[in-house]
Amino acid sequence: MKLSKTFPVAVLAASLAFANTGIAQEDGYLKPVVKAASKINESAASSQQKINGLTDTIESKIQKFKTINKETDGLRVYNGQLEKQIRNQVQEMADLNKSIDEVSVIERQITPLMLRMIDGLAQFVSLDIPFLPEERSKRIADLRDMMDRADVSVSEKFRRVMEAYQVEMDYGRSxxxxxxxxxxxxxxxxxxxxxxxxxxxxxxxxxxxxxxxxxxxxxxxxxxxxxxxxxxxxxxxxxxxxxxxxxxxxxxxxxx
Structure with missing residues (x-):
């Protein structure tokens, strides 16, 4: 009878010992798997972070690319406008050079004209009634001296000659x-x-x-x-x- 009472205990103990041995063996198998899975997760997280970083970098570069494209388009328009302005300026320079050449011809023609005008004014004064003789003679003498000066422009000489004519005209109305x-x-x-x-x-x-x-x-x-x-x-x-x-x-x- 004693033997029958102790038998289940022994069997239970053996079963528990066997179970514990199985659990221990399972833990031995699972730990490397869990550890490997953990490393895989960490690696995946790190890869995701890298992917996120690359995505941000790519988006930033795409945005910069778009911005540069817009600036390039703007520069093309600006350069096209500058080319038009440069062509116009070149044409203006050509016209100006032509005008300068024409002015040189006019200067060569207008100087003799001014000399004849001064001579005509002097003759007019000599034939006119003799009022303010010193003042009028000095004005003509100053004009002759001015025509020999190189520091007076042709335009200023012409202005002074016309001014002398205007003074003489005003005498007739005063x-x-x-x-x-x-x-x-x-x-x-x-x-x-x-x-x-x-x-x-x-x-x-x-x-x-x-x-x-x-x-x-x-x-x-x-x-x-x-x-x-x-x-x-x-x-x-x-x-x-x-x-x-x-x-x-x-x-x-x-x-x-």
């Missing part, structure tokens, strides 16, 4: 009074001159005792009677802005 010396009855005296355009040139002594008019035909001064004294004095005051403009009764030479 009334002027100025002082000067004149030989009256063999004696040099200080007088006041009155110019009315280019029509009349008169003088009156400072004491208003004598007055005269320039005769264009004889090119001489002729004395006026005392009846013109008031009118000449009035004209002098008008020219000096000392009285308002008014009618004057003055002798005018009639040219046949």
């Amino acid at each position: 009334m002027e009074a100025y002082s000067g010396l004149l030989t009256v009855e063999g004696q040099e005296r200080e007088v006041d001159f009155l110019r009315v355009g280019r029509t009349i040139l008169l003088y009156q002594t400072r004491d208003a005792s004598k007055q005269g008019v320039w005769n264009k035909q004889t090119k001489q001064w002729e004395e006026l009677s005392s009846s013109y004294r008031t009118q000449v004095t009035k004209g002098l005051r008008m020219a000096k802005k000392q009285m308002a403009p008014d009618l004057l009764t003055l002798p005018v030479a009639i040219t046949e």
